[in-house]
Amino acid sequence: MPAPERIPSRGLTEDGVRTLLAEGELTVLGQVRGASNAVLYCTVTHEGEARPCVYKPVAGEQPLWDFPDGTLARREVAAYEISEATGWGLVPPTVLREGPYGEGMCQLWIEAERDEGADVTDGDRPADGLPPLLALVEGDEPGDGWKAVGFAEVGEGKTALLVHADDPRLRRLAVLDAVINNGDRKGGHLLPAPGGRLYGIDHGVTFNADDKLRTLLWGWAGEPLTAEAAEVLDRLSAGLEPGAVLTTRLAELITAAEIDALRGRVENIRRTGRHPQPSGDWPSIPWPPV
Incomplete structure (x- = not known):
């Protein structure tokens, strides 16, 4: 399977997206709930271009016993650098910058075609739309097109096989x-x-x-x-x-x-x-x- 075409954001080049993220004006619109660290949904505007983005300030990081304090944002940027070095473009454009709450990482917001996953019993993928990437299946075998991860408890003393797509x-x-x-x-x-x-x-x-x-x-x-x-x-x-x-x-x-x-x-x-x-x-x- 060839690498997908690199079109990061409605016509902007990859360099253009990084410049927008690094130099644009950040406006915080809200907070993404459910995250263990502060994740702020923003717009970033620069030279007539505006895009949605995520801003994770270092000040909003929770301490971890096995990572130095205040380093998570930099690790996110490092992951982007490695992703770019592979040529696969698996991580959205990500930069380190100053923002309304201090230094943090700023990443292009990706509007996902949300796959909610599926509980399937025969290993088949849906005929319409994107196939699920993860599923729970009955039995001991993942089925065609799936790879087994392991068994998971699903309640009432039952287990199911957790699988991901062979994608x-x-x-x-x-x-x-x-x-x-x-x-x-x-x-x-x-x-x-x-x-x-x-x-x-x-x-x-x-x-x-x-x-x-x-x-x-x-x-x-x-x-x-x-x-x-x-x-x-x-x-x-x-x-x-x-x-x-x-x-x-x-x-x-x-x-x-x-x-x-x-x-x-x-x-x-x-x-x-x-x-x-x-x-x-x-x-x-x-x-x-x-």
């Missing part, structure tokens, strides 16, 4: 998550967008030097990488050499030890040629899963 877009995202060491890939962080694009959002708990990979996208665990993924990792390895442009950008966002660990993860996946498997040292599936 090349999700497979790319699984590779990205393994590279950035994503500790929280939930179903609600998957945004199917018009034109067949799929974005991943909420990358604050990434790039830890210790293994923290926790995701719903384990369906390919242990399987060989695609040829495309292997080529992407080769390019990414070269881009992470000391003194490279990408490395210099990352050095402003994460620590030297975290960059070394990032290099190590890339090299390990390249060496094995396979999708990583759960380590057993850390819960492998986020809770709640959505």
Whole structure:
């Protein structure tokens, strides 16, 4: 499956979107509820262009025991930088900037074609519209077009098999998550967008030097990488050499030890040629899963 066409926002180039996000005037319209950290829905306006965006101020971050305080916004920007380096464009344009409540990350708002998921019993996908990306199925087998994640309790002492679509877009995202060491890939962080694009959002708990990979996208665990993924990792390895442009950008966002660990993860996946498997040292599936 070829990479989707890169049209970030109604005719603006990628550079134009980043300039808009970085230099435009932020107007806060409201707060996105249900998030553990402050997530503000805004508009950003610059030189006659205006777009909706998300602004996450550092001041609104809740402390975490395993991440340094005040670093989540920078990790979100670092995830975007890695996504861009892969060429897959899996993370919406994201910048670090000053805003009404101080420094924070600012990300283009993606109006998703919301997939509510499905509870299915035969593994079939709906005939109309976008297929669901996640589902619960009865029995022990995922069915055609699905990959098994594991069993989940669904109430009244019953369990169902949690599955995700055997979708090349999700497979790319699984590779990205393994590279950035994503500790929280939930179903609600998957945004199917018009034109067949799929974005991943909420990358604050990434790039830890210790293994923290926790995701719903384990369906390919242990399987060989695609040829495309292997080529992407080769390019990414070269881009992470000391003194490279990408490395210099990352050095402003994460620590030297975290960059070394990032290099190590890339090299390990390249060496094995396979999708990583759960380590057993850390819960492998986020809770709640959505």
